[in-house]
Amino acid sequence: MVTMKDVARAAGVSQPAVSYAYNRPDQLSAEVRERILRVASDLNYPGPDPVGRGLRRGSVGAIGLMVTDSLPYAFDDPATVQLLRGIAEIGEMAEVMLTLLPLRSAAEAEDPADVETRQAKMSGDSLVDGFIVYSLPDRHRAVEAALARGLPTVIVDAPRVQGGSYLGIRDRQAARQAAEHLLGLGHRRIGVLMDRLSPDGRSGIADDARRRSARDGVARERVIGYQQALRAAGLTWRDIPMVEAGGFDKSATEQAVNLLLDNCPDLSAILASTDVLALQTLRELQARAIRVPDEISVIGFDDVPDAAAAGLTTWPSR
Amino acid sequence: MVTMKDVARAAGVSQPAVSYAYNRPDQLSAEVRERILRVASDLNYPGPDPVGRGLRRGSVGAIGLMVTDSLPYAFDDPATVQLLRGIAEIGEMAEVMLTLLPLRSAAEAEDPADVETRQAKMSGDSLVDGFIVYSLPDRHRAVEAALARGLPTVIVDAPRVQGGSYLGIRDRQAARQAAEHLLGLGHRRIGVLMDRLSPDGRSGIADDARRRSARDGVARERVIGYQQALRAAGLTWRDIPMVEAGGFDKSATEQAVNLLLDNCPDLSAILASTDVLALQTLRELQARAIRVPDEISVIGFDDVPDAAAAGLTTWPSR
């Protein structure tokens, strides 16, 4: 590879002079600068190596993006895609690159502990000036490793931990309001649909122990919000059916909706913890020729673009 | 910031010994290694700095991803999202990070030349071991800058340039076959819908000069394929109406479809250069109560997931 040293030798100047030609044109006579750049071009020198520059400057011009626990999975969630779009837009303006940390779900792995160790290593190894963490489960080692580096870090939605800035909505209050909305309409036979309580690949009916052990911070807060509202209305929390989809993709949400509808045919309302689930519920109800909201009410969460198009009641509303 | 030197001093060993503690455990006695790691932990040393390591090793463990000319825009295109998912999946397996290069469209900028210069600079400045380029316009300076660095580079779909590996389908032949499919059904009054011929923000009816000057390599190839088939069938190319949407988003495609349908009410078939356009066409025809394929035929391109769900004829077929 061609380096500044090679260019300097060929141009008959010192190596720092070449650096000045690129970074501080005012420190060189126009004549010398031109000669240096001409020689550099002749040698196919692509300009200062960013790694050398990064080491010397102490910053690299990139932000690490830690998104859910698997990127392919993340793209299934419209709320995530919207966030990515927003971050990308600002990144463009600031000329900052985004480095995606591929953190696949440890749950599906042969050896989860090994996966988490390797993911922590990747956070430690990424060449970035800071991190944005989006909706990761509690105690994720990659987050701990990122925070340990002492770089500026913003956590969006979850986990809520010490260190780093936090940005998110009051999930608990919002969920409580969503439940209160249904209760206010007179509903008493209410079922709950959750994306995922913990990133361990489990799906199906979630009993009380499962609900309490949720490692996904956002899901846990929303569950608590639902619970508070339903209890305050005199309902027994353990009798409220809850189904966990285990993912955002179509087959996971489809199965969850069907499981809830099949097991609880007498529901009058469904609390869906995300709009993706709520929209899937609407589709399934239509397929079963069950009228919404005449026979059953559905409320979502997130306010994704498709929700408004489908006429869904969602929360927080725009 | 804590460095190896600090740890070494505190542990009473040389700085390289600290490096060995992390990278070559076999080179140290267990006792010394443990002491070093304990001291490191006490000092909150986050482990070897990746920039220093990258400089010394000559590689950083990241691949630069150059996607269309704007990331927010890219997420509107399901074909792009599918590609990103695939790359992310492999990246996870290989423990390679993906660095997204935010290349907003120069067309919308105050000073396009300035934007292209800055984008080229970003390609040169990114800390990566190689590049994946996806569907960028011809002569994009960021691509040239990436190739100039001499790093391994794979170009997907476009541009077709010297240097770097190429991966793509035969757009021209596929487009020709799509047109021949319509011609084989007996259609003669055919209209064409294109996403975008050049990344300059233009939209509307595309005359012959506009068609020929296309800077988007994929669009140009598809146009040529359509042209070849239609001419071979004895149709006059300049009389074939073509509308360019200028983007993938809903309002752009909606306007393009309406423009074509309003201007050419007697079409019997529509050649859509992407499925996003074809799907939008289906929606608009339904809104106008025009039956497909009884009154008008529509063929797409890309085979995105939604296409099959909509019963669209698309190309290349699965």
Next chain:
DNA sequence: CTGAAAGCGCTTACAG
């Protein structure tokens, strides 16, 4: 305006 020194944090070949 020009040049040479120092050093960013690290890895690895080498000598002991």
Next chain:
DNA sequence: CTGAAAGCGCTTACAG
């Protein structure tokens, strides 16, 4: 197994 040297490619403060 342990230690000290060299050097990865660059930027910047400093002396001339």
